[in-house]
Amino acid sequence: xxxxYTTRADYTYASGGLLLNLSHWDGPAKASxxxxxxxxxxxxxxxxxxxxxEDDRDxxxxxxxxxxxxxxxxGMPHVTPVWIGYDADENRLLVNTERHRRKAKNVENDPRxxxxxxxxxxxxxxxxxxxxxxxxxxxxxxxxxxxxxRRYTGDDYAPEIQSERVLLKIRPDRVF
Numbered sequence: 001x002x003x004x005y006t007t008r009a010d011y012t013y014a015s016g017g018l019l020l021n022l023s024h025w026d027g028p029a030k031a032s033x034x035x036x037x038x039x040x041x042x043x044x045x046x047x048x049x050x051x052x053x054e055d056d057r058d059x060x061x062x063x064x065x066x067x068x069x070x071x072x073x074x075g076m077p078h079v080t081p082v083w084i085g086y087d088a089d090e091n092r093l094l095v096n097t098e099r100h101r102r103k104a105k106n107v108e109n110d111p112r113x114x115x116x117x118x119x120x121x122x123x124x125x126x127x128x129x130x131x132x133x134x135x136x137x138x139x140x141x142x143x144x145x146x147x148x149x150r151r152y153t154g155d156d157y158a159p160e161i162q163s164e165r166v167l168l169k170i171r172p173d174r175v176f
Contacts, residue, residue: 052172
């Protein structure tokens, strides 16, 4: 089971038999002592907002998988592959998920996210975005997941919805 860990002394066994040495890790408290307190949600000076370059917007029309990084309550990153959309009128990246999913819970606690994607036709072409989820909404979420499913699979979204669908609207602060 991915993400399941059993600790033993200074080592952690990740699923799949990977053995990690944690003897150097003293937890977030040590990191805070060494590097100072964690920055507030806006780690940039002043308000920043970036747009997705016109040349990269085609990535949101292809079957491009994105990886979205959110912050767990303990400060560790949580990265998941997702289908991704873009609303050019609002300049927001769109991630569709269910309210009970870990990423949705994470951004309610800490809205900072990182998103990376690689062109499925050219693995040397990539786009990375750092920003914040500035809106979580149910409005249009069901229609949006069907739209994404048609792009990625050719059909409407088939899996049974376990809880409420939500759209995470990500304001890009930096684009790389």
